Amino acid sequence: MDPPPYGQLNLNSDVGVFSDGSVGLGFVVRDSTGKMILAGARRCSAAANNRTLIETLAIRYGASSALSHGMHIDQLESDSRNLVRAITHSREVDVLSSLIISDIADLVSELGVQEFSFAGRTTNCVAHFLSHFGPSVGFDIVWDRDPPVDCIHLLEEDVRCEPINLV
Numbered sequence: 001m002d003p004p005p006y007g008q009l010n011l012n013s014d015v016g017v018f019s020d021g022s023v024g025l026g027f028v029v030r031d032s033t034g035k036m037i038l039a040g041a042r043r044c045s046a047a048a049n050n051r052t053l054i055e056t057l058a059i060r061y062g063a064s065s066a067l068s069h070g071m072h073i074d075q076l077e078s079d080s081r082n083l084v085r086a087i088t089h090s091r092e093v094d095v096l097s098s099l100i101i102s103d104i105a106d107l108v109s110e111l112g113v114q115e116f117s118f119a120g121r122t123t124n125c126v127a128h129f130l131s132h133f134g135p136s137v138g139f140d141i142v143w144d145r146d147p148p149v150d151c152i153h154l155l156e157e158d159v160r161c162e163p164i165n166l167v
Contacts, residue, residue: 027062
């Protein structure tokens with residue numbers, strides 16, 4: 001994760017697939033020091049075989065949660081290269097993913113996102129952990145300021161790595 005400049009926020013999202021076919025969505029919002037400001041985990045039923053679709057759901061979950069908490073997000077990161085390219089370069093994706101990308105575009109505008117980039121798994125550890133942390137299907141957990149104890153060390157590791165900008 002390449003921390004945003006002072007006073008700005010970064011949102012990172014990821015997905016996890018469970019053996020029962022359900023999908024976990026995770027996101028984390030951090031400030032310029034890498035401190036967690038907001039994070040969430042949700043487990044839902046989705047087409048786990050459509051990776052683009054579930055990655056779009058994770059981004060939308062993080063962006064809509066940030067917006068509902070009144071945040072202004074400057075940087076948005078995903079570990080889905082295809083999705084970053086689809087959003088930043090208007091690449092074609094399946095119909096369902098394109099509908100969610102349309103929602104994301106509206107959220108990005110409302111949040112004030114200036115940069116959307118690819119962040120590989122090594123810079124996406126917290127969001128990845130949270131995507132596997134998701135509770136039972138249909139419920140979600142949102143942490144405000146205090147991260148789950150199990151991911152505190154991951155917050156520190158993510159800050160030491162840099163994402164790849166595809167814009």
